[in-house]
Amino acid sequence: MRILLLGVGAVGEAYCSLGVERDPGAQWFEQVVLADYTLDRPLKVQKKLNDKRFVVDQVNAADKEQVVAACKRHNIDLLLNCCPQSLNVSIFDGAFEAGVMYMDLAATLSEKHPADPYNKPGVLLGDYQFNKSGQWQEAGRLAIIAMGIDPGVTDVFAKYAESKLFDELEEIRVRDGANIYVEGYDFAPTFSVWSVIEETLNPCYFWEKDKGWYTGESFAEPEIFEFPEGIGPQEVVSIEHEEVILIPRHVDKGLKKVSYKIALGREFIEVLNTIRKLGLDNPGKINVKGVMVSPRDVVEACVPNPAELGHLMHGKMSVGIWVKGKKDGLNKEIYIYQCEDNQDCMRRYNCQAVSLQTAIGPIIASELLARGIWTGSGVRSPEEFNPEPFLRLMLDYGHPYKIIDMPIK
Amino acid sequence: MRILLLGVGAVGEAYCSLGVERDPGAQWFEQVVLADYTLDRPLKVQKKLNDKRFVVDQVNAADKEQVVAACKRHNIDLLLNCCPQSLNVSIFDGAFEAGVMYMDLAATLSEKHPADPYNKPGVLLGDYQFNKSGQWQEAGRLAIIAMGIDPGVTDVFAKYAESKLFDELEEIRVRDGANIYVEGYDFAPTFSVWSVIEETLNPCYFWEKDKGWYTGESFAEPEIFEFPEGIGPQEVVSIEHEEVILIPRHVDKGLKKVSYKIALGREFIEVLNTIRKLGLDNPGKINVKGVMVSPRDVVEACVPNPAELGHLMHGKMSVGIWVKGKKDGLNKEIYIYQCEDNQDCMRRYNCQAVSLQTAIGPIIASELLARGIWTGSGVRSPEEFNPEPFLRLMLDYGHPYKIIDMPIK
Known part of the structure; x- marks a missing residue:
């Protein structure tokens, strides 16, 4: 290929x-x-x-x-x-x-509801792309959107939970967190600041079977989640993320609710709030002493480039879904996740953990496409493919997923 | 003129x-x-x-x-x-x-001490200008630097305290504060953000007779100061400001210590700390997608222009010096200040209070120069002129100073 x-x-x-x-x-x-x-x-x-x-x-x-x-x-x-x-x-x-x-690795951008942005959705993430699915299907060609780790592998996990692990689904909670810190920096993001600003400062999304999609304030409904692999308890907050849009479209078995929360850390949330307060989140160009420039691009240019910081990072990143449902008549509550240790990633690939982990989705999907295992046409999300060969390849690539029992209180 | x-x-x-x-x-x-x-x-x-x-x-x-x-x-x-x-x-x-x-209205910029910036001064505010005083004097021409409200009128107050109000001086504490808020804005500075970043994120300055000038961290030594005219108690913090450099050069009578503190508000301090953390305080130009631009200029372009916000501002601004010393053998502790009410300034001049107040210094100094009352040659600071005609003109302009007893605990 x-x-x-x-x-x-x-x-x-x-x-x-x-x-x-x-x-x-x-x-x-x-x-x-x-x-x-x-x-x-x-x-x-x-x-x-x-x-x-x-x-x-x-x-x-x-x-x-x-x-x-x-x-x-x-x-x-x-x-x-x-x-x-x-x-x-x-x-x-x-x-x-x-x-x-x-x-x-991420869908086309959303647009806020013009009148009531913190309650109602406007244009959804990926709407632009899904609206063209008919064209792609007619042409017999395939587009897979949002095929990173999250969204991407998390969506594969959700399909797997539905098709193999549960008889009945009640709730899927995507939960991401890390204990990664960057040595010697006052402030250093581990991922593109442009994207983090976009997803955190937009209204956050929820889905419920009875209500459909609805939105809330950035960083809404903070809670503590106990991450595995020694990462430990972290405050997670709601932000806009594709899974909340994608999972309900193709995962059912009675599923009633989908949410996405991430551990950003209080300090990072303060920084993001200040960026918004000052209008520095603006992706459009403004006139600065005769030069046209986007304030958000300036923020990204000022902070350290996460691609160059891997050697200074320490810690682990866990991305997964916390699923509640029933199997064989019994309640079942599990966390299906993938975890990367930054030092391991640096040793194996000289790549930092967050970007390495993000690349697991597209590299395995590429192989499945090239080998004719994943096929089809139209504009598709990761839930629309057979999750089993994907999960097997995670093991072959040496980036396994794990499943642990984790009761939802 | x-x-x-x-x-x-x-x-x-x-x-x-x-x-x-x-x-x-x-x-x-x-x-x-x-x-x-x-x-x-x-x-x-x-x-x-x-x-x-x-x-x-x-x-x-x-x-x-x-x-x-x-x-x-x-x-x-x-x-x-x-x-x-x-x-x-x-x-x-x-x-x-x-x-x-x-x-x-403000002196040439300082430069940090290259090795020990938070203890020792480097190039002082105004050094560049004072170093050329000989040239100006030889040419018989006069330059007055730092002639705003503060620095400027505060320095005139200090000279007046020395020459007329006290027999002996111990300490001068410049203290500025306001209860001004801007209606309808999450964040709106009342003065040039470029300058506020410069003076707040540099090391702060102190002067003591025995130690000379020394520096500290930004926002050092917070304390509560009770401002008059209904402004009330405010947290004030140390920042770099000209008075600490200028007053000790020409005010004596035993003066032992000079400090400058301003009420910025916790929220503003957080914003300034975040600006520094992200490197957005950088006044130099960086490459942002092929365009050369100064991050600090971008911040200034993003926030509302304080020149345009007067109609939305409410509150008062007080600028003054808190002086401790002796008169006729008794202890004397006074606050000499000038206070502006934003609504008054808008009514009288359609100008907001902070900029109107800043302009009191240069307009009165201009009149004194034009009328031949202030004369001389060389590069001079406001302390080097007779304060009495200046203070009389403050009354004539309808922007009087006031003196109140205010014990230093």
Whole structure:
């Protein structure tokens, strides 16, 4: 399979490292074009990988015509979009026009409800993409959206819980947390600040069978969740995330409620609130002494680049779903999760844990597509595929999931 | 007197409004050239003032040659610098080259001690300017620096305390505070954010007779100060400010200690700490997706412009010095202050209180220079002039100072 990897950030780099380790010289990972809006990162990653399957190219992902041309130039089978999700539209539409398969790690952006944003949903995450599913289906082509770790692997877990682990589902609570800290920095995010601002400062989402989707304030309903693997108890808060939109669409067995909460830490929440208070979350361009610039881009440029901090990070990251339901007539409450230790990731791949973990979703999905195990057409979410081969490959890749009993009080 | 007003922000506007109210048609306020790096603000203020003495011009204050040319073009007597103090060097040097008098509201910037910034001073506020005093003196020309309300009027108060109110001085504590809030805004500064970041995130300064100048962490030594006029108790914290540098140079009578503390509010302090944590205080230009921009300029562009918020502000601002010493053999402890009520300022001048108050210093000093009451040569601070005519004019302008007994516990 010939892959165009658009956006060679920390996640793109981890994706390549996982592919190389998995299958040196494998046909399904035949060629990967490392493309970004400058050649700096592609060349850096190509040098690190030191493998003839990786070539580089310069593509402005905001320009659909450049995306189409790059797909054609390299005779691409699959376009993997690892750019900030604000660029999804031009890349997704470019893939369609070029006639290639498409995969991304986060869905197209939501829009707030114009009148009542903290109660009612407006445009949902991924609406733009799902609305074009008919076109993709007619053309016999496949797009998989939101195929990272979360969203992505969490959605695969949800489908697996429904199809194999439970007779009846009541509630799915996605719960992410880490005890990662960055040595020597007052403040250092472990993931793209642009994306963190987007998902945390939008209204948060909930779904209930009787009410459908509804929204709340950022950081709503804080609670303590006891993470496994020594991470321990963390305060988790509600933010906008794809799983709340995706899981209810294809997971049923009586499912009544879906929520997403993440451990951000009080300090990070204060920082995010201040960014909003000052208007620095604004993704649009403003005039600063005659120069047009986006305040959110400035914040991202000021903070340390999470792709470069892996060697200073310590701790573990756990991503999973906490499921409540029934099996064989008995109550069942489990946490299905994947956990990465940063030091392990640095040793194995010279990649930091958060981006390595995010890349598990797309690398396994790529292999399943290349080997004809996952097939189909239209615009699809991870719940729409057979979870079992995916979970087996998690073991083969050496990034296993675990299932533990965890009662919901 | 022909005045070049460089920097037509809120303070520049207030300066003109005070001048117009004081003396319609007076010779000492013969012509004022309103100059800024675009004509927007000069034209707006000229229209508001509706007085033939005001003309406009476009000058890039960062370019010394443009400053010199503007002085010559308009046959200027006094250059009043109301720009951000980061531009002081080109303006101050331009005034010298043009052969005009110079006045500003804040001294040239300090530089941290390279090895031990939170204990030892590096380059002091105003060092650049005072180091050129010899040149100015030889040329027989006068520059008055730091002639706003604080620094400025507070320094005049300090000289007055020494020369008229006390036989012996022990300590001078500059204390500023307000109960001003801005209706309908989550966050709105009442003064230039660029300057507030500069003075609050630098090490704070103290002076003691035995130790000389020494520095501390930003916001050091918080304490509660009971402000008069209904403002009430406020937490004040130490920041860098000119008075701590200027007062000890020319006020003696045994003076042992000088400090500066201001009421910023806990929320504002948190915001400033976050700005620093994220590196958004950086005044230098960084590359943001190919555009060179200063993060601090971006913060300033994002927050509401304090010049435009007067109609939404409520409350009072008090600026003064708390003096401890002896008179006629008895202990004496007084607070000498000037207080402005925002609603009064809006009614009288359509200017907000903080900028109006800042403009009291330069307008009275301008009149004293024009009328030949304050004279001299070299680079001087407000303490070096006779405070009595200044204080009398404060009454004439309708912005009186007050003196109250206030014991220091």
